[in-house]
Amino acid sequence: xxxxxxxxxxxxxxxxxxxxxxxxxxxxxxxxxxxxxxxxxxxxxxxxxxxxxxxxxxxxxxxxxxxxxxxxxxxxxxxxxxxxxxxxxxxxxxxxxxxxxxxxxxxxx
Amino acid sequence: xxxxxxxxxxxxxxxxxxxxxxxxxxxxxxxxxxxxxxxxxxxxxxxxxxxxxxxxxxxxxxxxxxxxxxxxxxxxxxxxxxxxxxxxxxxxxxxxxxxxxxxxxxxxxxxx
Numbered sequence: 505x506x507x508x509x510x511x512x513x514x515x516x517x518x519x520x521x522x523x524x525x526x527x528x529x530x531x532x533x534x535x536x537x538x539x540x541x542x543x544x545x546x547x548x549x550x551x552x553x554x555x556x557x558x559x560x561x562x563x564x565x566x567x568x569x570x571x572x573x574x575x576x577x578x579x580x581x582x583x584x585x586x587x588x589x590x591x592x593x594x595x596x597x598x599x600x601x602x603x604x605x606x607x608x609x610x611x612x613x
Numbered sequence: 614x615x616x617x618x619x620x621x622x623x624x625x626x627x628x629x630x631x632x633x634x635x636x637x638x639x640x641x642x643x644x645x646x647x648x649x650x651x652x653x654x655x656x657x658x659x660x661x662x663x664x665x666x667x668x669x670x671x672x673x674x675x676x677x678x679x680x681x682x683x684x685x686x687x688x689x690x691x692x693x694x695x696x697x698x699x700x701x702x703x704x705x706x707x708x709x710x711x712x713x714x715x716x717x718x719x720x721x722x723x724x725x
Contacts, residue, residue, distance in 0.1 A: 599710050601658060
């Protein structure tokens with residue numbers, strides 16, 4: 505069964521304390537892996553797309569990496585404004601997308 | 614540029630009532646989709662459309678209907694609301710499936 509699992513469910517960091525979020529997947533054929541950010545009361549907002557193992561993308565304090573079984577979202581020296589829920593999604597065929605339950609990140613000043 | 618617009622933002626229904634959640638996009642995107650988001654669970658795909666006149670079921674379609682008469686609009690209909698349909702509903706659009714999805718702000722629905 506196609507499955508996307510994110511860990512941890514929640515993460516509390518001090519400002520400047522770097523860490524990583526994990527997205528592991530078991531799908532029959534990966535067509536693309538997406539990371540989104542979701543703020544409370546809002547819709548998800550696109551961050552990155554990764555298509556093949558070994559691929560990396562960076563944006564400000566965020567870096568996404570992809571292996572054959574999982575993806576990591578690395579957060580370097582986070583700031584309070586990075587607090588949000590981070591969602592991972594996997595495209596499993598031409599017309600289906602499966603989302604993980606998300607990691608709720610809190611960055612304390 | 615409004616992006617994806619969902620109405621209403623909040624709705625309370627009684628069991629058995631019907632209603633339509635509206636979704637409109639102004640980006641000329643071919644692909645549109647509806648998701649529901651429940652606590653502890655990821656976004657789950659309800660229905661999607663790859664273009665005007667074409668719709669198909671996603672992971673959790675039961676109890677919901679859709680139609681796509683124009684490129685811009687993709688309404689979601691609840692035929693007979695049930696408490697299990699209490700959720701936050703998101704509409705999204707993209708140029709094509711597999712491309713970046715742009716989400717609306719969501720509709721928070723409670724069914725009593």
